[in-house]
Amino acid sequence: MAGPDIHREIIDLLLSRNTPPSDVTRIKVEVCKQYGLPTIPRNSELLAAALPGEREQLRKILLVKPTRTLSGVAPVAVMTSPAPCPHGKCLPCPGGPLHPFQSPQSYTGEEPAALRARVHGYDPYRQVRARLEQFELLGHHVDKVELIVMGGTMTARTPEYQEWFVASCVRAMNEYRGHPAAGDADTAPLFRQNEYAPVRCVAIPFETRPDWCGTKEINRMLSLG
Structure with missing residues (x-):
């Protein structure tokens, strides 16, 4: 699966589950393991890939420090x-x-x-x-x-x-x-x-x-x- 598709799947999962920040890494790891990907997308990449209407909700989920x-x-x-x-x-x-x-x-x-x-x-x-x-x-x-x-x-x-x-x-x-x-x-x-x-x-x-x-x-x- 290509990078943009991976980003989209992770974003959809995070938003659909109203994920707490503590579970973000676990969900990213699960998706990457499913497709055998060697690296995990950074939060900045997910924010960049999100649609304008999704960014504010996603920002709250991904917020670091x-x-x-x-x-x-x-x-x-x-x-x-x-x-x-x-x-x-x-x-x-x-x-x-x-x-x-x-x-x-x-x-x-x-x-x-x-x-x-x-x-x-x-x-x-x-x-x-x-x-x-x-x-x-x-x-x-x-x-x-x-x-x-x-x-x-x-x-x-x-x-x-x-x-x-x-x-x-x-x-x-x-x-x-x-x-x-x-x-x-x-x-x-x-x-x-x-x-x-x-x-x-x-x-x-x-x-x-x-x-x-x-x-x-x-x-x-x-x-x-």
Whole structure:
């Protein structure tokens, strides 16, 4: 039996039985064993093969790690590029530009968010888009996002880098459904557009340090979200 036919049979079984999430793997294994298939279809493949009218019910059955978006907000962690801190390197920080993997200063480079960032060349736009796609493939909604900016002392980076980084993240949300984003250089149109975008940013926490969190830095963080 061909792949699409297998997907269809599994989808029909899952929907007809109103299957609890705990039984999904068992049903997939039973169908694949029946036809002697060496691999089991991923949940993302089943969601992609479902008809539009089936996707919402199927999404609830296949949902992986529901606690990730239990509050209705998808946490999207992004990493800034590796850069030295102005005060030097603290003993607990394992990474940095001189690290073998050139990881962000306060990370080893092996954390899930750090690995994603490295794969995408620390490009904020690509990191956000990839994480949104991953959430949707796992069955989560991404209409509301908490953007978590990690990777070191963000407020110690140049104002130009901070503005470019956050603007690129917001642009990725605005364009996620195929809509062109407003404005190229000015962040204000991007932020205004995001208020009505299909993927809206509802919060932006920044990684920083007490000595880089004065009035000037706080005002800049507030201006960025």
